[in-house]
Amino acid sequence: MSARAALIDALRACVGAAQVLTEGDLAAWELDWRRRWRGKALAVVRPASTQEVAAVVRACAAHGVSIVPQGGNTGLVGGGVPDASGTQVVLSMTRLARIREIDRANLTLTAEAGCVLQAVQQAAAAAGLLLPLSLAAEGSCTIGGNLATNAGGTQVLRYGNARALCLGLEVVTAAGEVWHGLTGLRKDNTGYDLRDLFVGSEGTLGVITAATLALHPQPAATMTAMARCATLEACVGLLGMAQQRLGPGLSGFEAMNGFSLALVARHFPQQRQPLAPGPWTVLLELSDAEGPAHARERFEALLGDALEGGLIDDAAVAESLAQSQAMWHLRESIPLAQAEEGLNIKHDIALPVSRIAAFCESTGAALARAVPGMRLVNFGHLGDGNLHYNVQAPEGVDVAAFLQQREHEVNRIVHDAVAAHGGSISAEHGIGTLKRDELPRYKDPTALALMRAVKRSLDPRGLLNPGRVL
Amino acid sequence: MSARAALIDALRACVGAAQVLTEGDLAAWELDWRRRWRGKALAVVRPASTQEVAAVVRACAAHGVSIVPQGGNTGLVGGGVPDASGTQVVLSMTRLARIREIDRANLTLTAEAGCVLQAVQQAAAAAGLLLPLSLAAEGSCTIGGNLATNAGGTQVLRYGNARALCLGLEVVTAAGEVWHGLTGLRKDNTGYDLRDLFVGSEGTLGVITAATLALHPQPAATMTAMARCATLEACVGLLGMAQQRLGPGLSGFEAMNGFSLALVARHFPQQRQPLAPGPWTVLLELSDAEGPAHARERFEALLGDALEGGLIDDAAVAESLAQSQAMWHLRESIPLAQAEEGLNIKHDIALPVSRIAAFCESTGAALARAVPGMRLVNFGHLGDGNLHYNVQAPEGVDVAAFLQQREHEVNRIVHDAVAAHGGSISAEHGIGTLKRDELPRYKDPTALALMRAVKRSLDPRGLLNPGRVL
Numbered sequence: 037m038s039a040r041a042a043l044i045d046a047l048r049a050c051v052g053a054a055q056v057l058t059e060g061d062l063a064a065w066e067l068d069w070r071r072r073w074r075g076k077a078l079a080v081v082r083p084a085s086t087q088e089v090a091a092v093v094r095a096c097a098a099h100g101v102s103i104v105p106q107g108g109n110t111g112l113v114g115g116g117v118p119d120a121s122g123t124q125v126v127l128s129m130t131r132l133a134r135i136r137e138i139d140r141a142n143l144t145l146t147a148e149a150g151c152v153l154q155a156v157q158q159a160a161a162a163a164g165l166l167l168p169l170s171l172a173a174e175g176s177c178t179i180g181g182n183l184a185t186n187a188g189g190t191q192v193l194r195y196g197n198a199r200a201l202c203l204g205l206e207v208v209t210a211a212g213e214v215w216h217g218l219t220g221l222r223k224d225n226t227g228y229d230l231r232d233l234f235v236g237s238e239g240t241l242g243v244i245t246a247a248t249l250a251l252h253p254q255p256a257a258t259m260t261a262m263a264r265c266a267t268l269e270a271c272v273g274l275l276g277m278a279q280q281r282l283g284p285g286l287s288g289f290e291a292m293n294g295f296s297l298a299l300v301a302r303h304f305p306q307q308r309q310p311l312a313p314g315p316w317t318v319l320l321e322l323s324d325a326e327g328p329a330h331a332r333e334r335f336e337a338l339l340g341d342a343l344e345g346g347l348i349d350d351a352a353v354a355e356s357l358a359q360s361q362a363m364w365h366l367r368e369s370i371p372l373a374q375a376e377e378g379l380n381i382k383h384d385i386a387l388p389v390s391r392i393a394a395f396c397e398s399t400g401a402a403l404a405r406a407v408p409g410m411r412l413v414n415f416g417h418l419g420d421g422n423l424h425y426n427v428q429a430p431e432g433v434d435v436a437a438f439l440q441q442r443e444h445e446v447n448r449i450v451h452d453a454v455a456a457h458g459g460s461i462s463a464e465h466g467i468g469t470l471k472r473d474e475l476p477r478y479k480d481p482t483a484l485a486l487m488r489a490v491k492r493s494l495d496p497r498g499l500l501n502p503g504r505v506l
Numbered sequence: 507m508s509a510r511a512a513l514i515d516a517l518r519a520c521v522g523a524a525q526v527l528t529e530g531d532l533a534a535w536e537l538d539w540r541r542r543w544r545g546k547a548l549a550v551v552r553p554a555s556t557q558e559v560a561a562v563v564r565a566c567a568a569h570g571v572s573i574v575p576q577g578g579n580t581g582l583v584g585g586g587v588p589d590a591s592g593t594q595v596v597l598s599m600t601r602l603a604r605i606r607e608i609d610r611a612n613l614t615l616t617a618e619a620g621c622v623l624q625a626v627q628q629a630a631a632a633a634g635l636l637l638p639l640s641l642a643a644e645g646s647c648t649i650g651g652n653l654a655t656n657a658g659g660t661q662v663l664r665y666g667n668a669r670a671l672c673l674g675l676e677v678v679t680a681a682g683e684v685w686h687g688l689t690g691l692r693k694d695n696t697g698y699d700l701r702d703l704f705v706g707s708e709g710t711l712g713v714i715t716a717a718t719l720a721l722h723p724q725p726a727a728t729m730t731a732m733a734r735c736a737t738l739e740a741c742v743g744l745l746g747m748a749q750q751r752l753g754p755g756l757s758g759f760e761a762m763n764g765f766s767l768a769l770v771a772r773h774f775p776q777q778r779q780p781l782a783p784g785p786w787t788v789l790l791e792l793s794d795a796e797g798p799a800h801a802r803e804r805f806e807a808l809l810g811d812a813l814e815g816g817l818i819d820d821a822a823v824a825e826s827l828a829q830s831q832a833m834w835h836l837r838e839s840i841p842l843a844q845a846e847e848g849l850n851i852k853h854d855i856a857l858p859v860s861r862i863a864a865f866c867e868s869t870g871a872a873l874a875r876a877v878p879g880m881r882l883v884n885f886g887h888l889g890d891g892n893l894h895y896n897v898q899a900p901e902g903v904d905v906a907a908f909l910q911q912r913e914h915e916v917n918r919i920v921h922d923a924v925a926a927h928g929g930s931i932s933a934e935h936g937i938g939t940l941k942r943d944e945l946p947r948y949k950d951p952t953a954l955a956l957m958r959a960v961k962r963s964l965d966p967r968g969l970l971n972p973g974r975v976l
Contacts, residue, residue, distance in 0.1 A: 141859055142891070186695050188693055209952060209956065214952060215952040216952070219928060219930070220928065221856045222892070223662065223856045223892045224933065225658075225706055225937070226945060227975055228703060228706065229669070230956055233699060233960075279613070280723045285795060324753075386691045386693045389613075390610075421612070460689070460693065463695060464693050465695065480685055483697070485683075486679065486685065486700055486964065490963055491698075493959040493960060493963030505698075506697075
């Protein structure tokens with residue numbers, strides 16, 4: 037029997053023959069969501085419990101075969117699909133999908149890694165509580181993937197990213213042992229912070245099998261507003277004013293440049309845009325503990341003063357839940373509209389808020405010199421300093437050729453500028469395969485050496501998602 | 507020249523002869539704040555810059571001598587003083603005391619590790635902003651020590667512990683290299699979370715030399731109230747109601763049992779207690795973005811409904827800043843009052859909020875059986891599930907003998923019960939020397955093995971604060 041056949045037998049013994057897939061169309065696991073990386077798996081294995089995950093990891097370790105953990109396969113950096121070698125086992129976590137416990141008095145929920153984010157949101161809501169993690173892929177991404185990549189999303193400004201919502205973890209180590217760390221504690225200073233080490237490690241240090249998440253009370257009202265700004269400096273000024281005036285009530289602050297909304301208008305003309313086009317449009321969200329009337333009053337006072345002070349030149353407060361949702365829909369249509377326009381060169385960058393305007397001014401000019409006619413789709417979570425700073429080919433240019441010829445150069449211009457302004461080349465998407473080779477250029481060399489030491493200590497044989505991150 | 511003399515020469519070359527202390531009374535560095543551990547240092551070294559810290563670490567490594575990093579020497583678990591061997595170098599960080607930068611638009615402040623917490627609070631306040639980390643030792647503890655121990659304090663409920671306020675770090679590694687990680691970013695997914703690994707590692711993985719901290723807008727009003735509850739269940743019920751009604755406005759929720767406040771009344775009779783004695787008294791703090799009138803209105807509505815619903819039987823809202831401060835002073839006098847009463851057996855425990863009442867009922871009964879007449883000073887940050895659950899000797903008993911004879915047994919009863927309820931034996935004080943030998947009984951064995959692997963990978967020769975935590 038070949039080594040491969042012996043491993044497949046061993047995997048079948050772990051999870052049952054029906055859950056070890058080796059034949060037929062495995063594109064759902066082998067091809068990433070952006071259709072950018074197409075790999076070939078030795079097998080796709082679908083365990084249904086933590087013990088089965090541990091058994092699979094031990095079987096692969098015994099055969100010296102590497103493992104690619106996968107959640108909903110919605111990642112954007114090629115971190116969750118196998119390479120093309122046909123030698124890697126995809127460990128699909130989607131059958132670990134139980135909500136294990138909701139503790140209302142403790143404001144916690146314990147979910148298995150394969151739970152779809154939306155299902156976890158709904159379980160929290162059914163208990164009258166809020167899981168404030170929300171992102172475009174929430175209908176298919178899994179909570180395990182969210183934690184493995186430290187997902188961000190639209191409510192980070194108030195509630196933090198996935199890491200901030202995670203109190204405890206259950207993890208299968210590279211040796212196939214189980215760390216039972218599902219505590220629902222807000223304070224626990226009994227040793228090193230293993231939880232945050234696994235969170236964001238993109239499946240390279242261990243396999244998250246379950247998590248205890250912090251929930252929050254549902255706000256009495258959630259309301260959105262839009263405002264138009266003449267400059268990015270004015271957007272940043274409005275952010276500071278909103279933080280001061282609304283405090284933690286400010287739960288979202290998104291900025292969109294004129295071209296972003298023009299693309300939405302072009303490709304989705306049926307969507308009503310509440311404000312006339314302008315250089316910058318901001319979407320604000322207020323989560324209020326008192327109710328809709330109080331929320332409206334606070335929004336109107338803030339925006340009235342911003343108008344008077346010249347920070348904005350127009351504004352609209354949503355009059356209903358439907359209008360709030362329509363404002364968010366406009367924002368969320370930007371990624372779809374740019375896809376309709378054709379592929380572009382994407383960046384997921386973070387900067388100190390104080391540097392954003394200067395960064396955009398100088399980098400926009402440098403890009404315009406290097407790529408005359410390029411069009412910037414510049415939008416994102418301004419409140420977190422996180423921009424999706426995407427470079428669209430000049431009008432009429434062949435998009436595939438543009439990407440192939442210019443992507444490296446454009447990345448270099450943008451990411452060098454990010455580094456010069458003290459920023460990050462990956463704010464919320466991670467490193468994966470996409471940015472692995474770029475990381476050594478931008479990461480502090482001591483930090484890289486520490487990361488490598490940690491990787492060697494927790495996965496000495498390099499079997500967990502090799503070639504990713506490091 | 508002896509090896510010791512050669513090292514001292516090398517240390518003098520790093521920081522200047524005046525900053526290498528080997529003679530005279532070194533009790534300020536060798537004796538801990540609780541006067542429980544008295545060590546003997548080979549030398550106390552006082553570098554003034556990150557480069558000097560790195561040079562000292564390299565010199566010690568070259569001589570195979572271990573290092574005990576020390577901030578304000580206010581720790582409670584014996585983690586910052588040398589052992590009695592006379593072979594360890596104390597690395598005192600208090601001369602690294604510069605505020606390097608305040609970025610108001612980015613809401614960040616960068617401080618060197620030796621800055622006293624209160625000085626950092628004041629620097630933030632001078633810029634019109636808030637550093638929401640506050641604890642009893644703030645007048646002498648350092649921000650580096652706060653981060654190395656992941657300090658908690660009175661505002662964790664809303665703002666999180668020290669970890670949650672730290673965005674970036676500068677660290678000297680065990681090899682004497684510098685990790686330049688002082689970013690002011692809210693989002694950065696470029697690899698493993700080294701920051702949170704060093705935070706809370708109690709000087710055993712590296713030496714924090716500076717940190718970039720997240721600041722917050724100052725609330726328009728901060729107001730306190732006190733309420734009296736018949737049971738601990740009622741306190742927990744009031745907490746849930748306050749979280750629902752006040753949302754993130756609720757910035758403090760402290761509970762105190764009747765005996766805690768009786769001790770304050772006995773030893774500090776001049777302090778006015780706003781409410782008549784009862785089984786439990788709660789201190790609530792509201793941080794409001796709108797102003798004092800709004801804060802009072804919300805407090806009165808909440809407490810009125812709690813009174814009507816039978817959760818509380820009396821309440822008082824502070825009428826002035828002075829009254830707010832007096833309420834906090836009452837709470838902060840409990841540790842002093844218990845010290846006046848005589849040493850006691852201290853516990854710093856965390857539990858899921860939902861388990862606190864059951865824990866206290868069964869553990870209190872078990873202690874009363876084991877130690878008839880013992881008196882519980884039970885108080886703490888109920889909103890975080892964190893109790894300082896201290897066992898005072900029976901009235902009239904010799905305190906020193908009581909501690910010597912009963913401490914181990916009492917710790918065992920309390921900590922076993924904590925473990926049975928899914929809690930932590932160290933919520934905010936850390937492990938240090940005090941709880942190192944207890945840790946293996948309560949920590950998941952896989953977690954301990956992972957911690958040891960991390961320690962070996964980042965400090966392979968075991969020279970950083972050996973014998974602490976692990």
